[in-house]
Amino acid sequence: MPELGSMALYVGLVVAAYSVLALAVGLRAGNGRVVGSGRGGVIATLLATTTASVSLLYLLIKGDFSVAYVADYSSRTLPWFYKISAFWAGQAGSLLLWLWLLSIYATAVVLAGARAARTLESDRPVVGRSGAAKPSAAKPSAAKAETVAVAALAPRAAAFLQAISLFFFILLVSVAKPFAKLAEIPTDGQGLNPLLENLGMVIHPVALYLGYVGFAVPFAFALAALTLGSRPGAEMARSAWVKLSRKWTLTAWLFLSIGILTGMQWAYVELGWGGYWAWDPVENASLIPWLTATALIHSAMMQERKGLLKFWNVALVTVTFLLTIFGTYLTRSDILSSVHAFGDRQMGLYFLGFLLVVVAVTVGLVIARRGDVADDRPIEAYISKETSFLTNNVLLAGTAFVVFWGTIFPIITRNLIGREVAVGADFYNRLSLPLGLLILILAGLCPLIAWRRSSLKNLRDNFLYPLAAALVFAGLAVVLGMRPFWAVIAFASAVFVVVTVVLEFVKGTAVRARSHDENPAAALGRLTTRNRRRYGGYLVHLAVALIAVGIVGSTAFKLQDTKTLTPGQSMTVGAYTVTYQKLDMRESPSHKDVVEVFADMSVARGGKQLAVVEPKKQFYPNREEPGTEVAILGSLSRDVYVILSNWDESMTASFQVMVNPLVAWIWIGGFLLAFGTVFALWPQARGAAVAEYGTLRRAPAVASGRGLGGDA
Amino acid sequence: MSKRARIAIGVTVVFVALGYLVFTGISRSATYYLTVSEMKAKAATLGTRSVRVTGKLDGSSLKWDATKILLTFDLTDGTNRVSAVYHGIKPDGMDDGRDIVIEGKVAGDGSFDVNNILVKCPSKYESQPAGGK
Numbered sequence: 001m002p003e004l005g006s007m008a009l010y011v012g013l014v015v016a017a018y019s020v021l022a023l024a025v026g027l028r029a030g031n032g033r034v035v036g037s038g039r040g041g042v043i044a045t046l047l048a049t050t051t052a053s054v055s056l057l058y059l060l061i062k063g064d065f066s067v068a069y070v071a072d073y074s075s076r077t078l079p080w081f082y083k084i085s086a087f088w089a090g091q092a093g094s095l096l097l098w099l100w101l102l103s104i105y106a107t108a109v110v111l112a113g114a115r116a117a118r119t120l121e122s123d124r125p126v127v128g129r130s131g132a133a134k135p136s137a138a139k140p141s142a143a144k145a146e147t148v149a150v151a152a153l154a155p156r157a158a159a160f161l162q163a164i165s166l167f168f169f170i171l172l173v174s175v176a177k178p179f180a181k182l183a184e185i186p187t188d189g190q191g192l193n194p195l196l197e198n199l200g201m202v203i204h205p206v207a208l209y210l211g212y213v214g215f216a217v218p219f220a221f222a223l224a225a226l227t228l229g230s231r232p233g234a235e236m237a238r239s240a241w242v243k244l245s246r247k248w249t250l251t252a253w254l255f256l257s258i259g260i261l262t263g264m265q266w267a268y269v270e271l272g273w274g275g276y277w278a279w280d281p282v283e284n285a286s287l288i289p290w291l292t293a294t295a296l297i298h299s300a301m302m303q304e305r306k307g308l309l310k311f312w313n314v315a316l317v318t319v320t321f322l323l324t325i326f327g328t329y330l331t332r333s334d335i336l337s338s339v340h341a342f343g344d345r346q347m348g349l350y351f352l353g354f355l356l357v358v359v360a361v362t363v364g365l366v367i368a369r370r371g372d373v374a375d376d377r378p379i380e381a382y383i384s385k386e387t388s389f390l391t392n393n394v395l396l397a398g399t400a401f402v403v404f405w406g407t408i409f410p411i412i413t414r415n416l417i418g419r420e421v422a423v424g425a426d427f428y429n430r431l432s433l434p435l436g437l438l439i440l441i442l443a444g445l446c447p448l449i450a451w452r453r454s455s456l457k458n459l460r461d462n463f464l465y466p467l468a469a470a471l472v473f474a475g476l477a478v479v480l481g482m483r484p485f486w487a488v489i490a491f492a493s494a495v496f497v498v499v500t501v502v503l504e505f506v507k508g509t510a511v512r513a514r515s516h517d518e519n520p521a522a523a524l525g526r527l528t529t530r531n532r533r534r535y536g537g538y539l540v541h542l543a544v545a546l547i548a549v550g551i552v553g554s555t556a557f558k559l560q561d562t563k564t565l566t567p568g569q570s571m572t573v574g575a576y577t578v579t580y581q582k583l584d585m586r587e588s589p590s591h592k593d594v595v596e597v598f599a600d601m602s603v604a605r606g607g608k609q610l611a612v613v614e615p616k617k618q619f620y621p622n623r624e625e626p627g628t629e630v631a632i633l634g635s636l637s638r639d640v641y642v643i644l645s646n647w648d649e650s651m652t653a654s655f656q657v658m659v660n661p662l663v664a665w666i667w668i669g670g671f672l673l674a675f676g677t678v679f680a681l682w683p684q685a686r687g688a689a690v691a692e693y694g695t696l697r698r699a700p701a702v703a704s705g706r707g708l709g710g711d712a
Numbered sequence: 713m714s715k716r717a718r719i720a721i722g723v724t725v726v727f728v729a730l731g732y733l734v735f736t737g738i739s740r741s742a743t744y745y746l747t748v749s750e751m752k753a754k755a756a757t758l759g760t761r762s763v764r765v766t767g768k769l770d771g772s773s774l775k776w777d778a779t780k781i782l783l784t785f786d787l788t789d790g791t792n793r794v795s796a797v798y799h800g801i802k803p804d805g806m807d808d809g810r811d812i813v814i815e816g817k818v819a820g821d822g823s824f825d826v827n828n829i830l831v832k833c834p835s836k837y838e839s840q841p842a843g844g845k
Contacts, residue, residue, distance in 0.1 A: 195804075271804075272803075272804060273803065378714075378715060378716050379715060379716070379719060380715075382715075387719070390719065390723070394723055394726050394727070395726075398726065398727065398730045401730065401734075402730065402733075402734055405734055405738075406734075406738075409738065409742075410745060419744065419745075420744070420745035421742045421743065421744055421745065422742070422743050422744075422745050422764060423737070423738055423741050423742055423743070424741045424743055424762070424815070426740075426741045427737045427738060427740075427741040430737055430740075430741075431733055431734065431737050562781045562800060562801055563781070564778040564779055564781065624807045624808070625804065625805055625806065625807045626804075627804055628804050643801065645801035645802060646776050646778060646801070646802065648778065652778060653778075654776075654778050654781060654801060656800075656801050
């Protein structure tokens, strides 16, 4: 089985190289058969990576400890569920997972391309069967244009995806061999780090990787568009790359968001320090591409609708892709986690080399085809959707830059002055607060500012009530004594976004209910499902505001205390009194062989007992140190977070109790964000958006002769 | 001046402002990353500056004073050692010989006043023996 896996990797390497060559040569020569053979190569690559992945899974589940990777991450007693997650617990397995996902995506892309080509073939009259996809002389329908673009771009994008996969194949057969054997076969494996035995840690890496790998697709589409040259029909396909890759970008963004949020949740529940974000390099590595991808989602709309920011979009998608590779490397290496530990130097050089190749290819293509990335028209007015998107992009890219700079600062200083200088959390907090606030306010403003030019009246109609609500909130908060002021401003900004978005739903529903004579529920349903992109986007903005509320609340108003208590004693943190009842020991109900020491702590507020929680320490058979399991009594307004520390024979024990306000809203916002993104991605009947849009807007916007430029 | 140029100027101004914020932010919160020996050698010049020191935990030196909520331990790098004092509960994973990063200041008596303990590995899910390779 290990031999099969490692053979599959070699075969895959050869087949992937062949498919790149076949696709490139076939596309250049316009030879459909060679292109078809290249497509077959892509599918064969998927077979090879699937064989390798299934082999590794099989070995992990079976527990073949002759394989080093299995011995490192699996063990006899590990539940099967975690044996599967051991797949991505180490470097070689993670890289294999990357490759596997990439080849799945590449196959999806070639199949979409083949389907589009077949559709064109069957539509075309019998005469003039030439290789290249050519649009008919009459103005093609939107659907037809999209099919032409897919047929032209997909095989090219697949060639780039396959070229990327070559890098991972090379890593897997040289420096990170998942099937390497051990000279001496151990009787049992090391098993997983107990910290990783958590549902969040099973979902988190996979979601993160689905996100990371997903950005390879829009990147490949962008490069594909640059290779089209000036052949017939290229014009249309070229400008279509942002539109075609939209669903890929959004899907990747969705997974990356889920990956980041599950990582935060895991850190909060499992790491036991009461927080969810520490500006750790590995966390930053996932946040930076998320920021640039968020910018891309917005700037892509500028190109799709207005032919603007073409160069910027290519730059953003490239940077996002490079950052996902950087993040993959960072997560799996020691480069930043400690002083003077270089981790695997050789691996670092491979990654650096790959990044340089990607930059060189992209820069070369952009220079060669610079005419393709010139904007169709200038921006028309200062107050318009265009400028608000531009501002949003500057802020998101700026934030990404700040976090990136702080993250790599130790590497830079190590190389420049020979000494590592790190920046602390205060650096990130100080900078991300103003930037985050501005981004939050824009999340309320942007969606409602008109394309091209916005009038004062338009601004007043849309923002009078939200602004009033935010100001009233801020005034009340200050009068009632809420401090610090930055928290007041942040909450007021969130109120602004929430009211803006909710009003949009209410107004739209009311207009539709009146004009179509529908009841409000039906009107809301039809309004939103026929304008999925618009309303899905609103939901995501609403989600961002809720997440901001959670972050601000838990950062500004966190309370904590640490005390040593004897049974019967209690400690008070904020409005909560926590009483230590008893300390006891038992076998863990969920893990056999694990012994846990737990304390019964009753939590009361205003003299009324709310619950008894059990913070504990778990003792693993093969670990020296116990693991802390915190107890969290959660509610929408606050979490009471209890940690059991040391104890002695007399049952005197030390506890840390925290009151973390509003944390639940981060997770609620996370669910809404996922729902909103899926809602926006869900296919909608063609033409529905165009037909519906006019009925949405009341007289003022229409009277200005411009409308608000929706989803037409 | 064309609108394009003005917008370009606007974007540039924002980036220059950001650059300034980053620069001042870094000079305010920059902390040296030192080994125990480097820290010992520089102790006199560090003053109240916040630094990060890395070393291996000497498990036998670990002491917990429950009434004072005080954790004390030594970090070594083979040649030198420093006594660290931390007002707080012990984080997970402080095994003997584990790589630890402590953040804080050098105290008057030569010990190290710890603000924050970073135990290597929690965010990386390489298991311990393999992670050390």
